[in-house]
Amino acid sequence: MSQRTCLSVILAAGEGTRMKSGMPKVLHAIAGRPMVAHVVKAAEAAGATGLALVIGHGADEMRKAAQKFAPEAETFVQEKRLGTAHAVLAAREAISKGYDDILVMFGDTPLIDAGALAAARQKLADGAAVAVIGFRPPSPTGYGRLIEKDGHLVAIREEKDCSEEEKKIGFCNAGMMAVAGKHALRLLDKVGNKNAKGEYYLTDIVEIACAEGLDVVATEASFENALGINNRAELAEAEAIWQARRRREAMLSGVTLIAPETVYFSHDTEIGADTIVEPNVWFGPGVRIASGAKIHAFSHIEGATIASNCDVGPFARLRPGADLRNKAKVGNFCEVKQATIEEGAKVNHLTYIGDARVGAAANIGAGTITCNYDGYSKFFTDIGEGAFVGSNSSLVAPVTIGKGGYIASGSVITESVPDDALAFGRARQKTIPGKGKELRERFASAAAARKKAAAE
Template sequence: MNERSCLSIILAAGEGTRMKSTLPKVLHRIAGLPMVAHVVRAAEAAGTGDLALVIGHGAEQMREAAQKFAPHAETFVQEKRLGTAHAVLAARAAIERGHDDVLVMFGDTPLIDAEALKTARRKLAEGAAVVVIGFRTENPTGYGRLVEKGGKLVAIREEKDCSEEERAIKFCNGGLMAIAGRHALALLDAVGNSNAKGEYYLTDVVEIAGGKDLEVVATEASFDNALGINNRAQLAEAEAIWQKRRRREAMLAGATLIAPETVWFSFDTQVGQDAVIEPNVWFGPGVTVEAGTTVHAFSHIEGATVGPSAEVGPFARLRPGADLRRKAKVGNFCEVKKAVVEEGAKVNHLTYIGDARIGAGANIGAGTITCNYDGYSKFFTDIGAGAFIGSNSALVAPVSIGDGAYVASGSVITENVPGDALAFGRARQKTLPGKAKELRERRASAAKK
């Protein structure tokens, strides 16, 4: 099959009015990725070489978004919405190039699995002209039925047109289709619009191909593969299914998820073997958690790399650019952004580290912050290996703390501290006996007036 050329046509022109959104339906996200991008990824995993996106509503938004998730895709605009076959033919220029296989998918079915597409392509390679991907359900109400005779698919019958016998069929149309490239244009051009809506239906291709004595077959996939998204409730349902799949993959690959249903992954999250993920952890896009790391409960991580045997949380936030090296620790109520925490360094409590390097083995005391922003520009803080920063210190960037240096608790550091130096950046304490009582009495008297 690898030597067969493949064009994937993804229909993404629907207005999605039931989403109640100004954003085109297929750009709503699942696991941090537009749902149509999930379809693109499945097509690519199934070996597609060329991609055609058929767009309509929000065309400019779609083109702009596609540059990120499918930069090599061609876009075709369906000017009028006259049915699914009409939408496919909007990509006529791509079909005319003569691919061996043509896959037709919908941008609002984000759970399609690459294996289902590969199975359909194998059937084409074996001689089928049309392959329809279907699913079985105990409650087929509302779905088109796949009518088979002698192992061949003879029709896709909409429920309102079904006979009593056909209504009992539990094998339903998933909407996804594979067509042999050499027959694609002839079959699509033969689709008519003599129906109540005056539209050109892709499903008619089945009976047209059968009428030409071409082989038409159906393959079976899970219901999830055909789950279409039309509203926010279905979007949440698809998200839940995607997350359940991904959690299982992570655990089978060797990670421990103590309460899997409370962990939320993004489309590209990578979790290494023997990593432990405690309850209520959220991973945004761009996260890698390497082997042996523990992420404690209620942590929020995005755009970050967590090295082997590191420790995060509980209640930690790693923002984009956070880079924790081997055995580094970022503890409770800490935030790290665009900073490297080198091997064995500890940022334990109530601390903000931004635009910085924390050297190997350094210790950052509770309540420490790097003052990296002056309202206009960001500045860098460099903390050397083995340095010790006392609690409640403010390091005003740009500033450098040398290897082995010690910053006294409560300091505001505005100048570089050499290696192995001890720095105080605070006013000398002054104690005035009896002044607290005098102050209370004066304030109480003022309050009575």
């Protein structure tokens, strides 16, 4: 099957009026990714070599969004909504290119698994003309039933048309199917609209294919895989299922989640083994965490990179561009944005570091702020290796604190500080060259003396 080409036709033209939103339904997000993007990723994972998005309501908005999650996809507009077969035929141009397999999917089924799609494709590789994906809901009421005979699918019967015996069937239509490319357009063109709604139903191709003597089969997916989203309550249910899957996956890969149900991942969260995540942590898009980190409770992290053995939180906020190097620490009630915290540096509490570099082994005291914005532009603060910034200091960018620099508590620093200098900036700034180094040597000597005295 690996040599077979596959086109995924994703139906995404629904208005989603029950979402009570001006935004197209399929652009509502699960784990920070539009639900239709989840469908696209599943199709790609199942081997789709081409993508066709059938759109309608909010076409321009859909095209713009698709450029981010499916830049290679072709888009086709369904001008009038005349049924599912009519929607698929909106992508006639793509279907006619001669793909071996055509996967028909729906943009509002974000939990579909690539394995379920691959299983349907395998049936085509084995000789079937049509493979319908079915599922077994807790209650079949309201769903179309899959009517099988001798291991073959002979019809999809809507509940209102089912006999009493057929209503007892628990195997239901998930809506998705795989169709052999060589038969697809011919079968779709034979679908008529002689029904109460005057619409062209995709499900009719089952009986059409059977009448031609073609092999039609059903494959089974889980109920969760087939879950369609029609309103915000169902959106929340799908989010909960996705999160539960991802949490289990993380724990099985070696991550400790102390209270799993309180941790929220995004679709692209990367988290290494031996990382410990405490309760009530939220990971937004673009987070990468190496092994051995510890994320304390109530931290909010997005667009950040956290290296091995870092310590974050509790109540920390890492915004996009935060880059924590090995063994760095960002403590409670700290915010870091577009800044590098180098190896072993500490930003312990009540601090804002934005548009900055904090050098290796530097220590940032409580209440420190990098004043990076003048109302019009952002400016950079560079804090050198081993620097010490006292509590309640404001560093007015652009400014550089040299390697080993020492900033007295309560200072407002508006001028750069040389290496190993001590700077006061309370009433006016006073810079004493070499004093920082002298202080460190004096403090280190005193600490050693105390340690020696305690030992004696």
